[in-house]
Amino acid sequence: MKKLRVVVVSSGLAPQFGGAAVSEASLCxxxxxxxxxxxxxxxxxxxxxxxxxxxxxxxxxxxPAEIYEAWRNKAEWVHKILDAADVLHLNGHWRWENYFFARLCKRKGVPYVLHPRGMLLVGHRKTLLKYLFNLLIGKWIVRHASKVIALSQFETRHFDTYGLPARAVQIIPNGIPVNESKQIPIPAHIHLPEKYFLYYGRVEKRKNLVFLVQAFGEYVRAGGSAHLFIMGPVERGYDRTIRAAADAEDVTFRVHLLAPQYDDTRWELVRRSLAVVYPALEEPFGRVPFEAVAVGTVPIIPDRSGSAEYLKWHLPSAVYKHQDRHSLSAALLRAEKGSIGGTPEAREWVKNALDWKRISNAVLDLYREVGAGTA
Structure with a gap:
């Protein structure tokens, strides 16, 4: 069988782009x-x-200007790449050059698949700019895609305002590697208490970390004895907001901000934690809870999330009610007592269902359907 010729437009291939960059690079x-x-x-x-x-x-x-120039029949190198393609895979959404990629595909008869990765949600930041973007070009990009990949059924909620028919959407989750890890020492500059919960990821408003600190305060008042570590790159000075929330809850001595850790150190911090808490709002998938499961650690997640859609069947007591502090506090207490079961079963599910070979084969099958006009 002839190899498919695929052009992938990435939204970012660098650590600061978080889980999306990891997923895009892994898939490629x-x-x-x-x-x-x-x-x-x-x-x-x-x-x-x-x-x-x-x-x-x-x-x-x-x-970006080169893609606009290609649309104006310049930048020959762009035309050379697209003319040889069977399909184009467009990641993300809020990039104006994506419109010209899509237009070029339509002009050349090259089908394109859109993989927004949670980016179709209009909210949290720059709402007016996003509304105008969609009004001018964004909805055109979405509606003219041969197929739109959603990471979960939950993510399709974000598609409601785009007028997409159900047949235009294909649900394919991200892959998650499951590797056996050996215990390693923690660097000397990181002082860990005996018991702690861990959040890791970007430290910014959409991750809902003030709510996490408030629920943690309730957990402490209910007799919880663990600490909370919030680890990741800080955006727009949001660490000050978290410290203020911890001070208001009188848990400053129990809430610790930690710079991002990578590779083995990160996984060891995850492995040693009581649970990884991931309270992000409107998260279509979220690699973090699945990565926690992959190393054998309980994730604590909101019921309104893509991760809960997949994991609630194996870890029902790890799921708390959306924006309910008492519900999250109770889940933290359960984790401290070791009464959240199901992690081995969840890990086995992640190992099989989210294997990257399986996920990439699903994407390849979609490319073939799109290329044959049967999608």
């Missing part, structure tokens, strides 16, 4: 085993070391 690496894959990414959104870590060679860096 696995797709490359069965297809001819060309990866395009904004020049300022590529980190060479990050890309090399996934074995991605020859990522093509572009400037």
């Amino acid at each position: 690496a696995f797709l490359s085993q069965h297809a001819d894959v060309t990866v395009l990414c904004r020049g300022d959104a590529v980190d060479g070391e990050f890309v090399q870590g996934f074995g991605l060679n020859g990522v093509v860096r572009y400037q």
Whole structure:
């Protein structure tokens, strides 16, 4: 069978782009085993070391203006890449050059698949700009895609305002690697208490960390004895907001902010924690809870999330009610007592259902359907 020729437009291939970058890079690496894959990414959104870590060679860096120039029948190198493609895979949404990628595909008869990765939600930040973007070009990008990939059924809630028919949406979750990890020492500068909960990810408003601190305060008042570590890169000075919330709850001595840790140190912190708490709002998937399960740690997650959609069947007592402090506090108490069961079963499910080979094969099948006009 002839190899598919796939062009992937990445929304970012660098650590600061979080889980989306990990998922995009992982998918490209696995797709490359069965297809001819060309990866395009904004020049300022590529980190060479990050890309090399996934074995991605020859990522093509572009400037947004070059895609506009290609639409005006200039920038011949862009035309050369698209003319050779069987399908284009467009990640993210809030990039104006995506409109010109989509227009070029329509002009050339190349089908494109849109993979928004939670980006179709209009809210939290820059709401007016997002509304105008969608009014001018965003909805066109979405509606003219041959297929839109959702990470969960939960994410399809974000599609309501775009007028997409159900047949235009394909649900394919992210892959999660499950590896056996050995216990390692924690760096000397990190002082861990005997018992702690862990959040890791970007430290910003949408991650709902003030709510987490407030629920943690209730947990402490109910007799909980563990600490809370919040680990990750701080955005827009949000650490000050968290410290103020901890002070208001009188738990400053129990809430600790920690710089991002990577590789083995991160996984060891996850493994040693009582549970990983991930309270993010409107999260379509969220790699963090699944990564916790992959190393054998309980995740605590809201019922209104993509992660709960998949994990509630194995970890029902790890799921709390959306924005209910008492419900989250109770889940923290259960985790401290060790009464949240089901982690081994959940880990086995993640290992099988979210295996990257399985996920990449599902994406390849979708490409073939789109190319054949049967999607």
